[in-house]
Amino acid sequence: MLNIALCDFNHTTIGIHTETMPLAIGLIGSYIIKNYSDNVDVRLFKFEDDFFHEIDTWKPDLMGISLYAWNTSLGLHMAQIAKNKFPNITLVAGGPNIPIGNEETIEFFKNSPFIDLLINKDGEIPFSTIVSKLLLGHSSKDIIDDRLPSTIAFHTKSQTVLRGEKGDKIKILDEVPSPYLTGLMDKFFKYKKQTLAPFIETNRGCPYACTFCHTADTYYNKPQWASTERLQQEMEMFGHYYSGHHDVRLFLADNNFGMFKQDYDFAKTVRKIQEKYNWPRYIDVTTGKSRPENIVKVINELKWGLVTGASMQTLTEDVLKNISRKNLKYKDYLYLQEQSKKHDRISATELILCLPGETFDSFLKTIKQVIDSGIEQLIIYTLMNLNGTPLYDQLKKTPEIIYKYRIVPRQFSKLGSNYIFDTEEVVVQTPTFSYEDYLETRGLAFVIQTIYNDSNFPELINFLRENNISIYDWLVEIHSKIKLLGNIASEQLSSFLWETEQELWESEEELQNYYSQDQNYNKLISGELGCNLLSKYTYLSRFHGFKPWLEVTLDSAKLLLINSRNSLSKKKIETLMQDFSTFYTHSRDIGRLFKDDNFLASIQKEPPIIKLTYDIPSWSTKTDRSSLIKFQQNHGNYSMHYSEEQLTNIQTIASQDPNEQSVKLQYIIKGHTRDF
């Protein structure tokens, strides 16, 4: 019997990074069990305490570790412990960002000599081949010398990299049994400390070739599919289990959801589950980059949950060429948004800062175009230099690029006396984009995230659009105003920028030396350092700065409205802004629900009365977009209530462990505040 440990470790010092079930190792495990069921004992590990609890008595012979940007150091640390305990264990690592180039591979094996083999690309077949060799009695050394397909190893004596040829890949996803349906994942459903979210692979691969992504390789160009029957069974299992857990998202491993016919079939399955189990409320997936009519069909089919996330990364033509990226056509992008709104779905997009060839002006132009197109959420990421992507080699050719290192948000642990930090290498300056531009854009990104993304103020945004005010100009106005205010909102912006600089280090060693000192490590534990800064500060602005942020938001709107050529009198504009202030103070200050234990009880006992001159709630539900001015009302007042469902949702989140609660709230604040 061969004991096989498959590990996708997560730091759990502050919440977990990936709240999903460890799908990739589950698939490898179930493929191995299918091939060698009588001869293997396969166990999956996501948490290091489970691993330590079992391995001394169980003694694994083979260990596979998944390496991602957020857990590479942790995975390697655990692999080294296993090697020290069991010198004969065979250690295999894989994942999207393993080193591919010769130089990086040699460095990797020199730093981690306990790893025997790397698997390049999909793991099921090469891992299964390694299992077959071990079952035949081959040693790790034999397997290294064999140069098996899809493997990379290092020959210490000759200091050379040993590469197997390109291996076969799975043709249909059903060749790999579902790890959920076979019961291999059962332990993760029962895990008590965190509720892990279901993660389904509907298809694998992507027809595009963006150079910043490991899926750009031709290996992944032809997508493969899971059968409808398999997906139906998985969804039935999840619906049954997660019914009532509104806060648990369904994650889909699908790079272009909605583009293909199969996605519509899957959407029908999800709809049935939503009707039957009242779940899932939120679905996490990226939508496709062509065939918008198919995507719209899928959006219409689902009852809830899909954020139409057409990522753009940039709209600058030259930059798109530099990264071999094909975006959704702009007219299709607009069509998709229009349709998303029509069906009350949130539309979102992502941009990447510091892509090769981008300038400050061209990037701001992209932001303006995207926001003024009507998108409801915009996330701006900093470019990461990821091993295993074509961009990694592309960037090497530009020595002027400045890279810095930072901790992947919340990804650190202290195990025994060892400090473990997972870090990411980010680009903060290119020949066309200065470091000062980087900081300025980060500040604007924070304002966008706080004011625009969290769906707190959609009514105001619609009203400004109705009056031909550019939302981009409004956000830029807020950004420049906040810098001068001297109140808690400006302090939050300054702290955000200060931390944006503080989180960057010249090298990984420097970062590790600093945080390995107890007093500095404690700052990570307390959340003073090492968080996702956009999430942390959006959360702070919502929970500890709602009023000043609302004030600057309305002041900037007022200024632009007064200076514009619309027919509204100053007095009318002031009354309208007062109404928005009253409406938002009562309906969007989510912090009160969780900070003040008595708040819910008090409003249930005596619901507050909201007086408005203009009937914002009823105007906002009109789809024909008639003017708010026509909604000057005299029919009375509003009182405030929470539905049973909202109360249950609030209570579920309020009762969670503080770390899990903070992660959930940061997610909600990012785009679902309206649900509360």
Ligand code: SF4
């Ligand atoms: S479309 Fe998405 S998954 Fe496909 S190559 Fe580009 S970034 Fe990667």
